[in-house]
Structure formats: structure tokens, C-alpha cells
Amino acid sequence: MSRPVQARRLEGIDKNIWVEFVKLAATYSTVNLGQGFPDFPPPDFLKEAFSRAVSGEKHTLHQYTRAFGHPPLVKILAQLFGKLLGRELDPMTNVMVTVGAYQALFCCFQAFIEEGDEVIIIEPFFDCYEPMVKMAGGTPVYIPLRPKAPKEGKLMSSADWQLDPAELASKFSEQTKAIVLNSPNNPLGKVFSRGELELIADLCVKHDALCISDEVYEWLVYDGKEHIRIASLPGMWDRTVIVGSAGKTFSITGWKVGWTVGPNRLLQHLRTVHQNSVYHCATAAQDAVAQGFQRELERYGKPDSYFVQLPRELQQKRDQLIQSLVAVGMKPIIPEGTYFLVADISEFKSEVPDVPDSDEPYDSRFAKWMVKNKGLAAIPLSAFYCGAHKDNYNSFIRFCFAKDATLKAADDILQRWKLEKAAP
Numbered sequence: 348m349s350r351p352v353q354a355r356r357l358e359g360i361d362k363n364i365w366v367e368f369v370k371l372a373a374t375y376s377t378v379n380l381g382q383g384f385p386d387f388p389p390p391d392f393l394k395e396a397f398s399r400a401v402s403g404e405k406h407t408l409h410q411y412t413r414a415f416g417h418p419p420l421v422k423i424l425a426q427l428f429g430k431l432l433g434r435e436l437d438p439m440t441n442v443m444v445t446v447g448a449y450q451a452l453f454c455c456f457q458a459f460i461e462e463g464d465e466v467i468i469i470e471p472f473f474d475c476y477e478p479m480v481k482m483a484g485g486t487p488v489y490i491p492l493r494p495k496a497p498k499e500g501k502l503m504s505s506a507d508w509q510l511d512p513a514e515l516a517s518k519f520s521e522q523t524k525a526i527v528l529n530s531p532n533n534p535l536g537k538v539f540s541r542g543e544l545e546l547i548a549d550l551c552v553k554h555d556a557l558c559i560s561d562e563v564y565e566w567l568v569y570d571g572k573e574h575i576r577i578a579s580l581p582g583m584w585d586r587t588v589i590v591g592s593a594g595k596t597f598s599i600t601g602w603k604v605g606w607t608v609g610p611n612r613l614l615q616h617l618r619t620v621h622q623n624s625v626y627h628c629a630t631a632a633q634d635a636v637a638q639g640f641q642r643e644l645e646r647y648g649k650p651d652s653y654f655v656q657l658p659r660e661l662q663q664k665r666d667q668l669i670q671s672l673v674a675v676g677m678k679p680i681i682p683e684g685t686y687f688l689v690a691d692i693s694e695f696k697s698e699v700p701d702v703p704d705s706d707e708p709y710d711s712r713f714a715k716w717m718v719k720n721k722g723l724a725a726i727p728l729s730a731f732y733c734g735a736h737k738d739n740y741n742s743f744i745r746f747c748f749a750k751d752a753t754l755k756a757a758d759d760i761l762q763r764w765k766l767e768k769a770a771p
């Protein structure tokens with residue numbers, strides 16, 4: 348008996364970029380700007396909320412809570428997203444709490460994708476979308492963001508990477524079930540403009556497609572950019588599931604609290620998947636996150652809001668890393684959002700040994716060379732492309748700049764590298 352979905356689940360499991368690069372970084376005890384999590388502590392108000400949750404009088408916080416989200420958390424999320432989207436939300440039917448955004452994404456693909464359905468994925472993309480679509484029995488259809496050359500003497504911006512409208516339209520078909528949108532985008536840091544979102548929205552409405560909108564970096568936007576929620580565009584609320592993450596929002600990736608926001612007609616399907624797989628996410632963590640959002644809602648837009656302070660601090664780190672990378676001859680692409688930065692490494696081709704008959708992309712070889720020779724870890728951009736497109740985008744690497752001590756250590760390495768290059 349042929350079992351196509353089961354076979355597809357095994358595809359590529361022997362080659363996981365994260366396993367490979369984490370191991371390499373550990374082997375060479377490297378300064379690691381590869382993986383995407385902060386090395387600085389979360390805000391005190393959140394740590395205190397967690398302590399209160401686990402050591403306070405409320406023993407119920409050690410027990411099961413409501414499967415689809417601890418009531419205080421779904422209530423505050425409904426209030427906040429209601430305000431952001433300009434519509435009244437029912438905490439019980441329009442919000443569902445998940446084990447990180449990761450499980451929210453998994454629920455979406457399991458809930459909506461049937462054998463034969465196509466899912467449009469914009470490249471470069473957060474790598475789990477591809478296996479998750481395949482596990483559900485769907486077929487990913489890829490469309491790359493295409494870079495435009497920057498103005499003479501200028502660094503490229505993530506805004507220079509754009510969808511070709513005709514190419515995007517050509518990807519929609521009778522089989523299209525959904526498009527995955529990730530704005531701000533990991534790895535590029537691109538924040539999709541209103542015009543770009545309208546283009547996607549019009550095609551979703553025309554082809555009756557869903558939009559799985561991964562907005563985990565929604566608060567991390569720079570240079571006065573605005574994060575626009577596609578669900579707020581005409582015709583989109585009813586066909587969009589917003590995916591969010593307390594991990595990215597409050598610098599607590601290890602707590603694994605995420606959520607989905609959307610119309611009940613879609614969320615009812617997510618609830619079935621969630622209830623029959625995970626059931627619910629840790630009660631104390633949900634309670635503390637609810638308190639964090641309560642605080643933020645009270646300070647919304649004010650200078651002492653974490654949602655204002657964190658991007659301000661990250662923007663400084665971004666600018667510091669840009670300077671250091673330029674000094675060694677890389678060409679950073681200035682990210683408009685997220686805590687990632689992609690840099691062009693074309694200049695180093697002569698330094699990295701060619702491996703005859705290897706099909707390993709140049710960026711992967713470069714990243715390994717950099718770990719071994721410079722002690723600095725980053726992730727090759729080709730890891731964020733489908734197999735067929737990897738070679739078209741193989742001269743970039745991704746750094747994470749949500750770091751304090753690690754960024755300082757990386758800066759020291761880059762300074763030394765710069766001096767070595769200058770030496771006769």
C-alpha cells in the first residue's frame with residue numbers, strides 16, 4: 348500500500364540546518380549569532396509576574412486551565428487585538444493560545460490543508476513552513492522576493508526585496524488553499540508595505556484563499572516603519588489567521604506561549620487540532636503573559652512601554668552590527684524589522700575553498716569556514732529557500748542581533764578580522 352503523506356514526512360529529516368549549525372558552533376565554542384533568541388533577560392515585570400504565578404496563593408495556577416487559552420490571557424489578547432484591528436473580538440471564539448507560534452502554525456496547516464491543496468510560501472521563509480505543509484499532505488508553491496539593486500554607494504534595504512505582482516498572480520490556482528505571509532519577515536527583516544499587502548489580499552479574495560499571517564515580530568519594527576495587519580484590509584478578516592508569539596514579544600522564547608487570532612469559522616478547526624494533540628499550554632506561563640499584556644495595554648504607545656523600548660534598543664544593536672560587518676567587507680541588507688540581519692558575502696569567494704563536485708551552496712560553505720576560522724556562527728540564507736531555489740540565493744548569511752554580551756564578543760571578532768585584512 349502506498350503511503351505518500353507518511354513518506355513525505357521523512358523527506359529531508361536527515362539534513363536539519365539548525366542541528367548542523369548548533370553542533371558546529373558548540374564544537375568550535377563559537378560566538379553564536381546564528382540562532383534567533385535574545386541573550387539578555389526578559390523585562391522585570393514579566394519575571395515578577397511569573398514568580399507571583401508559581402509562588403503565590405493561587406494554587407489553581409499549578410493545575411490545568413481552559414484548553415483553548417487561560418481565561419485572563421484570551422481576554423487581554425481579545426482586548427489588545429480588538430483595539431489593533433478595530434473590531435470587537437470574543438475572547439472565547441476569536442483567540443486560541445498555543446505552545447508558541449510554532450504550534451499555532453502546525454494547527455493551521457493540519458486544520459486547513461487537505462491532500463492536493465497548494466500553499467503559497469514567500470521566499471526566503473521560516474524553514475518549518477515547508478515540512479508542516481507537506482506533513483498535512485499539501486504541496487508548497489514557492490515565490491521568491493526579488494532583490495532590486497540599491498542606489499549607487501548605498502546599502503540595500505529589506506524593502507528592496509519585492510514580490511513581482513505578475514509572478515505572484517501566476518502562483519494562485521484552483522488548488523490554492525492558502526498563502527503564508529510573514530511580516531516582519533524572518534530572515535530578511537522585510538516589513539511588507541500596505542501596497543504589497545493589498546496585492547496579496549486582492550489575490551486571496553479573488554481566489555477564495557486563506558492567509559496564514561505569521562506576525563511574531565509585530566512589535567520589532569524600526570526607523571518609524573508601521574506594521575500593518577493584513578487582517579485589517581477589506582475582505583481579509585474572514586480569511587486570515589494571525590499567528591503571534593509571547594516569546595518574541597517579551598523576549599521569553601523558552602516559555603513557549605503563542606496564539607492565534609481570527610474568525611470563529613476558522614478557529615473552530617484549530618481548536619479541534621489543538622484539543623486532540625496538545626490540549627493546553629502551561630497555566631503559570633499563560634498567567635504571567637496575561638499580566639505582561641495588561642501592563643502593556645495600560646502603557647500603550649507611552650515611552651515606558653516595553654513595545655516601545657525593545658525596538659528602540661534593538662535598532663541600536665542593528666546599527667552597531669551593520670557598522671562592524673561593513674568594516675570587514677560584508678554588505679548588510681538593512682532590516683526594517685525583526686532581530687535578524689542578512690549580509691551579502693560575495694566578496695569572500697576567493698577566501699573560501701571550493702569543494703569540487705559538492706552541491707553544497709557557497710553560503711553554507713562560507714558559514715562553516717567562518718565558524719572554523721573566525722569563531723563566529725551565522726546561518727546561510729539558502730536554508731530559507733526550497734531545494735530548487737537554494738542556488739539562486741547562495742551568497743548571503745543571516746545574523747541575529749538580539750544580543751548583548753554575544754554581540755560585543757562578535758564585534759571583537761569582526762574588529763580583529765578587519766585588522767587582519769588591513770595587514771600587508
Ligand SMILES: Cc1ncc(COP(=O)(O)O)c(C=O)c1O
Binds near residue numbers: 448561592594595
Ligand atoms: C517567523 C517565525 N514564526 C514562528 C516562530 C516560532 O515562534 P515560537 O518561539 O513562539 O514558537 C519563529 C521563531 O523563530 C519565527 O521566526
